[in-house]
Amino acid sequence: MKSEHLLEVLDLKTSFYTFEGVARAVNGVSYYLDKGETLGIVGESGCGKSVTASSVMRILPEPPGKIEGGTILFDNQDLTKLSQKQMRRIRGGRIAMIFQEPMTSLNPVFTIGNQISEMFILHKGMSRREAMEASADMLDRVQIPAPKARVHEYPHQLSGGMRQRAMIAMALACEPEILIADEPTTALDVTVQAQILDIMLKLKEDTGTAIQMITHDLGVIAETSNRIVVMYAGKVVEEAGTVELFTKTLHPYTRGLLASIPLLGSRSAGTQQSLSEIKGTVPSLFEIPSGCAFRQRCKHAMKICAEREPELEQVGSGHAVRCWLHIPQEKR
């Protein structure tokens, strides 16, 4: 199978089989990632961002999780069809992932240097000595002070910000084609977050790695991504270039989100006097309403919204939206 994109996810469906029933966490998600770009995936807690990422990486806990359908195209192969053995050659080397909690990928019983070296040995065939030197070099590139000494330290000897940087060093060690970053700075202080984002974007410039940046923070997304996918209840509801998404926002959910967050400096400047609210809450995966999943919270909900689910409609160059308001009459 061929795709013109670096990574193309088509109609991905991933569910969890739980006692309460089947949770359709990712319910037909499609998106693509091109060489060298930063794609932001934004959405509230539980909308399926992390499950999408674990499906692509094939690190889903199976069971209870299961990829039920769709294709994940990377380098002319469908990743959903690969064995775990085949995936191991891609994971870490060609597609790498970093997490909110660095200890998800760092092993507490090995030194930082050991763990980064492993990447070079596995994917680049370096000798142990070469790999250790390359590891120190990597720590230097993520601005960890005294990298030659730090390679011999264990994760617990580093501060939270340093662990995060060590994880980035490990992920980018082999200059992967894709870096999936799942809430990489959510647990960090703002000044450290700014450092880490800066390091990530600089390394990306050097290596040409494409980044899939997953976060619930619209500020982080606005500042790092050139294209954005907005998710709601397991689906993509809007997709556009960053400036377009913030200035020509179409989906009522995206509009609601943008109007409900306090914008730094705006009250002081007198440009934001009140916050509008989105009523209600995100539906649980077991009670997703019929039709449009957002309709119970939507100011514009119409009769058709309860009856049929809108498709993702292309409304402009690179801008797509899943909402009946933007689907022309003749297509209804």
Add this chain to the structure above:
Amino acid sequence: MSTLLQAENLEVHFPIKKGVFSRTVGYVYAVDGVDFHLNKGETLGIVGESGCGKTTAGMAVMGLTPATGGRIMFADRDLAAMRRYELKKLRSSMQLIFQDPYSSLNPRMTVNQIIADPMDVHGVYLGRERKDRLAFLLETVGLTPEQGRRYPHEFSGGQRQRIGIARALALDPSIIIGDEPVSALDVSIQAQIINLLLRLKREFDLSLMVISHDLAVVEYLCDRIIVMYVGKIIEEAKYADLYKTPLHPYTQALLSAAPVSDPLREKNRILLHGDVPSPINPPTGCRFHTRCPKRMDICDKVEPEFTEMGEGHRVACHLYTAESGV
């Protein structure tokens, strides 16, 4: 404006114990000599990065964490000199809202029981009054009296935060301290709770203290803001002054580092090096000198005093002290 609460040179040092004899081997200088006050009817914000002492300062003024130095005054009465019944009364007039609505509610109690608990403890709203009071509180925070019979797990995060707020209002407090009151909530729910807090403040003539690491939330909610760094206050100003003309290099860096959800806004990011220092070994002199892009020779030797830079705007930095001023 009358001052409700005042902290003078407040210190909270936690001993670090080691070994079988629990010898004290050092201290966490969590709050290390801070002065602040809360006026009637205002919202005071405390911002700063993780571990700078925000929560500890809030707990200390509530008497929930003992202060190891300084004084806390309520309307000219010293907290330390208060008798038991006075303290009990004070506790009822000052209430807390927590960050985590999931862990701050007892899962085995109904919502009515949770909200009524402080009334039982203080022996108020007894008998027939109770039911009306519960219904009133639930409706005030946007829930229905029927929902009072349900258990916390049946509610979403935002609704649980509403329950926590109803409980905080149960005893008609005059002061509410919110420790990261919206940080754990979904983005689309944060505005609901922020607006609720603003409305309650007006309706019940409350004074609020909002502790948060989120600069945008604090700007939106507060009249006056204190910035903390490693156990110290480094700047204080009215909200608009702080955001329009931050003076302390740390405040400037903090504001410039916060991601803004506006891709068209120009950003002049000041990138700091390193992490926030540990409050166990705070840096000498100015605590920010290890990361400050504007540090001078004096900075690691002498701790800067506060300089008044305008009405209610004070900053602790040698750039603004008379001798070394630029």
